[in-house]
Amino acid sequence: MEFGIFTVGDVTPDPTDGRTPTERERIKAMVAIALKAEEVGLDVFATGEHHNPPFVPSSPTTMLGWIAARTERLVLSTATTLITTNDPVKLAEDYAMLQHLADGRVDLMLGRGNTPPVYPWFGQDIRQGIPLAVENYALLHRLWREDAVDWEGRFRTPLEGFTATPRPLDGVPPFVWHGSIRSPEIAEQAAYYGDGFFHNHIFWPAEHTRRMVELYRKRYAHYGHGTPEQAIVGLGGQVFMRRNFQDAVREFRPYFDNAPVYGHGPSLEEFTRETPLTVGSPQQVIERTLTFRDTAGDYQRQLFLMDHAGLPLKTVLEQIDMLGEEVVPVLRKEFAALRPAGVPATAPRHPATTRPGD
Template identity: 80%
Template sequence: MQFGIFSVSDVTTDPTTGRTPDDTERVRSMLTIARHADAAGLDVFATGEHHNPPFVASSPTTLLGYLAAATENIVLSTSTTLITTNDPVKIAEDYAMLQVISDGRMDLMLGRGNTGPVYPWFGQDIRQGIPLAIENYALLRRLWEEDVVDWEGRFRTPLQGFTATPRPLDGVPPYVWHGSIRSPEIAEQAGYYGDGFFHNNIFWPMSHTKKMVNFYRQRFEHYGHGRADQAIVGLGGQVFMRKNSQDAWNEFRPYFDNAPVYGHGPSMEEFTATTPLTVGSPQQVIERYASMRDDVGDYQRQLFLIDHAGLPLKTVLEQIDMLAEEVVPVLRKEMETKRPAHVPANPPSHAERAAARLEDAQTRNENEARDEIHA
C-alpha cells in the first residue's frame, strides 16, 4: 500500500507569530517538503492545482518536473489536475512530458476543483462542470492512446490529424485517478474506464465516503475490469501529531481555528469527530486510519494533508518524520496482513503496465500468426 502526502499550497499567516510567507517562500517550502518526504521513505507526493490566492500551486507539472530531478523514489502526482478548465490537449502533452522526464515515476488525479470562479477565468461555464469532465477526459484518453486524432465535441475546436507530443513513455499513458468528493458521475467515469478513484474525504464523514467508494467498486466490476474488491481506491486524510496527545491538541488548535480551508466553522472537537482529521499521538493516528479498511475495504493509496493552515516548515518536516518512522510502518503491516492475495496492494506502476502492454502485443501477434497458418 502507498502512503504519502498532498499539499493544497495555501499561503496562510501563522496565527502564533503573525508571520505570513510570500509566494516564493511557500513554493520553495513545497519543494523542501517533497524532497524530505522522499528521503524519509514515503511513497507519494501530490500537489493541488489552484489559480487564486491564497494558493500558489498554479503549475503542477513545473513543480513536479523539478522534483523528478530532485528526488529518487517518490511517486509524483497531483491532487488535482483540473480536467474542466484545462485544455485536454495541453494536459495530454504536459503530463506525457512529465512521464518521460520522471521515467514513469508519476501519475495524476483529475478533478473539477473547488473554486467556482476558475471556470469563467478559463472561458468555461461552471454549470457544465460534469459534461466538461466527461468530454475532456474522453478526448484526453484518445490523445494518449492514438497517434493521430480526428475529433469534434461541444467544448473546444475540432481536431484534424492531430498528434500530441511527446508520445507516452513506452506507449503507455500515465495512470489516472478520478478525484471526487460528492459526484457519482465521476465515480461512474472511473469505473467505466477501469481507472483509479480517489475520494478526498477530508471534509466528509466516513458514511459518505463508504457510499461513494462502494458505488465506484460496483461500477468497476460492472464494466468488466475485475472484481469489486480489486478496484483501485485512494483516500485523503489530515493529521497532526505529537508524542503526547494533549500537546498535539494545544499546538494545533490555533492553526485549525484560523485555517482558510475550515477555520471559523465547526470546532476542532466537532471536526475530528465527523471527518478523518486526527489530532493526537502517532498511536491514535494508527488506530483511526487502520479502521478505514472496515468501511471502504482494502485500498491502495492513503495521502495525508499536513502542510497547511500556516504551520511552520520545521513543524511540517517533523510531521513527515513521525509519519514515516512511527505511523506508516505499522499501518502498512496491518493493511497488508489483512489484504487478500487477489487484491492489488498498490496502484499499477508504469513498469507493470508497460510489461502488460508488451505481453498483450505478443499474444496478439501469436494469434495472428496462428490464424494465417490455418487460413
C-alpha cells in the same frame, strides 16, 4: 499499499505569530516537503492545482519536474488536475513530457476544483462542470492511446489527425485517478475507464465516503475490469501529531480554527469526531487510519495533508519524520496482513519504475 502526502499550497498567516510566508517561501517549502517525503521512505508526493489566492501551485508540472530532478523513487502526482478548465491537448502533452523526465514516476488525479471563479477565467461555464469533466477526459484518454485523433465535441475546436507529442513513455500513459468528494458521475467515470477513484474525505463523514466508494466498486465490476474488491481506491486525510494527545491538540488548535478551508466552522473536537482528521499521538494516527478500511475496504493509496493552515515548515518536517519513521511502517505491515489475495496492494505503476537498476 502506497502512502504519501499531498499539499494544497495555501499561503496562510501563522496564527501564532501573524507572519505570512512569501509566495517564494511557500513554493520552496513545498519542494522541501517533497524531498523529506522521499527521505523518510514515503511513496507519493502530490500537489494541488489552483489559480487564485491564497494558493500558489498554478503549474503542477513545473513543480513536479523540478522535484523529479532531485528525487529517485518518489511517485509524483497531482492532488487535483483541473480537467474542466485545462485543454485536454495541453494536459496530454504536459504530463507525457513530465513522464519522460521522471522516468515514469508520474500519475495524476483529475478533478473539477473548489473555486467557482476559475471557470470564467479560463473561458468555461461552471454549470457545465460535469459535462466538461466527462468530455475532456474522453479526449485526453484517446490522445494518450491513439497516434492520430479525429475529434469533435461541445467544448473545444475539432481535431483532425492530431498527434500529441511527446507520446507517453514506452506507449504507457500515466495512471489516472478521478477525484471527487460529492459527485457520483465522477465515480461512474472512473469505473467506466477502469481508472482509480480518489475520495479526499477530509471534509466528509465516513458514511458518505462509504457510499461513494461502494458505487465506484460496483460499477468498476459492471464494466468488466475485475471484482469490486480489485478496484483501485485512494483516500485523503489530515493528521497532526505530538507525543501525547494533549500537546497535539493544544498546538494544532489555532491552526485549525483559522484554516482557510475549514476554519471558523465546527470545533476541532466536532471535526475530528465526524471526519478523518486525526490530532494526537502517532499511535492514535495508526489506530484511526486502520479504521478507514472499515469504510472503504482494502484500498491502495493513502495520502495525508500535512502543511495546511499556516503551519511552519519546521513543524511540517517534524510531522513527516514521525509519519515516515513511526506511523507508516506499522500501517504497511497491518494493512498487508489484512489484504486478501488477489486484491492489488498498490495502484498500477509504469513499467519503467520497476526496471533493474532503477
